Amino acid sequence: MGLKNVSIILFIVFTTCTLFAQDSIPEVIYLKQTEYKELFPNRITARLFYVNTSNSLELKDRNSDLFFKLNPNKQNRIGASVSFRSLTISYSFAPDFLSENKDNDDSKLFNLNLRQYFGKHWMQTLDVFSEKGFYLSDGSNSAYFPKFKNFKIGGSTSYIWNENFSFRAIVSQDEKQLKSVGSFIPRFVYYYSKFSLKTEDNFLDSDYYTFDIAFAPSYYYNFVPTKNLFISAGASVGMGLNYSTSTDESLFSLLTELNFRGAITYDINDFYLGADYSYLILNHNTDRETYVKDDIPFFQIFLGYRFKAPKKLVYKTEELNKKIKLKK
Numbered sequence: 075m076g077l078k079n080v081s082i083i084l085f086i087v088f089t090t091c092t093l094f095a096q097d098s099i100p101e102v103i104y105l106k107q108t109e110y111k112e113l114f115p116n117r118i119t120a121r122l123f124y125v126n127t128s129n130s131l132e133l134k135d136r137n138s139d140l141f142f143k144l145n146p147n148k149q150n151r152i153g154a155s156v157s158f159r160s161l162t163i164s165y166s167f168a169p170d171f172l173s174e175n176k177d178n179d180d181s182k183l184f185n186l187n188l189r190q191y192f193g194k195h196w197m198q199t200l201d202v203f204s205e206k207g208f209y210l211s212d213g214s215n216s217a218y219f220p221k222f223k224n225f226k227i228g229g230s231t232s233y234i235w236n237e238n239f240s241f242r243a244i245v246s247q248d249e250k251q252l253k254s255v256g257s258f259i260p261r262f263v264y265y266y267s268k269f270s271l272k273t274e275d276n277f278l279d280s281d282y283y284t285f286d287i288a289f290a291p292s293y294y295y296n297f298v299p300t301k302n303l304f305i306s307a308g309a310s311v312g313m314g315l316n317y318s319t320s321t322d323e324s325l326f327s328l329l330t331e332l333n334f335r336g337a338i339t340y341d342i343n344d345f346y347l348g349a350d351y352s353y354l355i356l357n358h359n360t361d362r363e364t365y366v367k368d369d370i371p372f373f374q375i376f377l378g379y380r381f382k383a384p385k386k387l388v389y390k391t392e393e394l395n396k397k398i399k400l401k402k
Contacts, residue, residue: 102116102382102385102388102389103115103116104116104117104382107252108238108252109238109252109253110238110239110240110251110252110253110255111238111240111243111249111250111251111252112249112250112252113249114248114249114250114380116382116383116388117248117380117381117382117383118156118157118380118381118382118383119156119157119246119247119248119378119379119380120154120155120156120157120378120379120380120381121154121155121156121164121246121247121376121377121378122152122153122154122376122377122378123152123153123154123155123164123166123374123375123376123377124150124151124152124374124375124376125150125151125152125153125166125185125372125373125374125375126150126151126371126372126373126374127151127185127370127371127372127373128145128146128183128203128205128370128371129146129203129205129224129226129267129368129369129370130143130144130145130146130369131143131144131269131366131367131368131369132144132366132367132369133364133365133366134364134365134366134367135364135365140212141212141213142210142211142212143209143210143211143212143213144208144209144210144222144224144269145208145209145211146181146183146205146207146208146209146224151166151167151183151185152166152167153165153166153167154166155246157242157246157247157248163187163188163189164186164187165186166185167184181205181206181207181220182204182205182206182207183203183204183205183206184202184203184204184205185201185202185203185204186200186201186202187199187200187201187202188200188201188229189245189246191242194234194237195233195234195235195237196231196232196233196234197231197232197233197234197241198229198230198231198232199229199230199232200227200228200229201226201227201228201229201265201370202226202227203224203225203226203227203370204223204224204225204226205223205224205225206220206221206222206223206224207219207220207221207222208222208224210222219271219272219273220274221270221272221273221274222269222270222271222272223268223269223270223272224267224268224269224270225267225268226265226266226267226268227265227266228263228264228265228266228286229263229264229265230261230262230263230264230290231261231262232259232260232261232262232292233259233260233261234257234259235257235258235259235260236255236256236257236258238253238255238257239251239255239256239257239294239296240296241259241294243296243304243306243339244294244296244306244335244337244350245337245350247339247341247346247348247376247378247380248380250304250341251296251298251304252298253298254295254296254297254298255295255296256293256294256295256296257293257294258291258292258293259291259292259293259294259308259310260289260290260291260292261289261290261291261292261310261312262287262288262289262290263286263287263288263289263290263312263314263331263333264286264287264288265284265285265286265356266283266284266285266286267283267284267286267368268281268282268283269281269282269283270282280320280321281320281321282318282319282320283318283319283320284316284317284318284319284358284366284368285316285317285318286314286315286316286329286356286358286368287314287315287329288312288313288314288315288329288330288331288356289312289313289314290310290311290312290314290331290333291310291311291312292308292309292310292311292333293308293309293310294306294307294308294335295307295308302340302341302342303338303339303340304337304338304339304340304341304348305336305337305338306335306336306337306338306350307335307336307337308334308335308336309332309333309334309335310331310332310333311330311331311332312330312331312332312333313328313329313330313331314328314329314330314331315327315328315329316328316329316356316358316359318358318359318366325359327358327359328358328359329356329357329358330356330357330358331354331355331356331357332353332354332355332357333352333353333354333355334351334352334353335350335351335352335353336350336351336352337349337350337351338350344379344380344381345377345378345379346377346378346379346380347376347377347378348375348376349373349374349375349376350372350373350374350376351372351373351374352371352372353369353370353371353372354369354370354371354372355367355368355369355370356368356369
């Protein structure tokens, strides 16, 4: 089963769970407003976007200035995302007509992002990266290895301390921040990665695995200078544990986490456009002589629209909820 099929199955499962997890309502409500936020219940938020992201590694010798960088071939992608109630799901791909994706020599890059909210405070994310084809560089020389592969899966569990703060206004635009406000957001970050380093002539054939977990307190601030303009910035600094293993050695080491995020959005009624940027850095040892910098940059430009979900869908959902007596 391909990763694209897996993403479709995940979308169906998560959407079904979301539809069955809402309270019964006497009428369809499409807009709610508090002092700090504008909410769009029973609206579907759809976006088209251009995204540049990847997962790359920098390996540095602890006893010298020697270092190597592993950068994936494809980076520029286009995609779409859909948000409904507490669920956000997105999918993107790297088309060959984008200039940076040409002449890729059978390289591949797949990225899937899921985001789920629980109540007013909890947020769960899931990220999947699958990459094939890497450039190995020492700063002055570069070589392409089409059989190098990387698979990474993980995410974070976050607690949004201030319920007046809208993280959805940053990442999915299915809420709108009306007044400037900040929030402390403690979170746990965890990832599993597998790197397969193989050459065409089998001169190199090895696998490298890492397990990362860190506690990363963060702070974000949403700034609303005018009615239609939204600006957000935040960062986290965390520490935790990394476990790395290969055919030669296994090692536990200190893990440090740095994450920066900024966003800007301009909206007119239900139309909106904007951009956001984030950069996640995981630093750890891979063996007693090598230090690793694991980078996940993310840049996105998006255009979206919020539209009312069909009343028949909303009513049917609430009827089913009433039958099985689900509560929030």
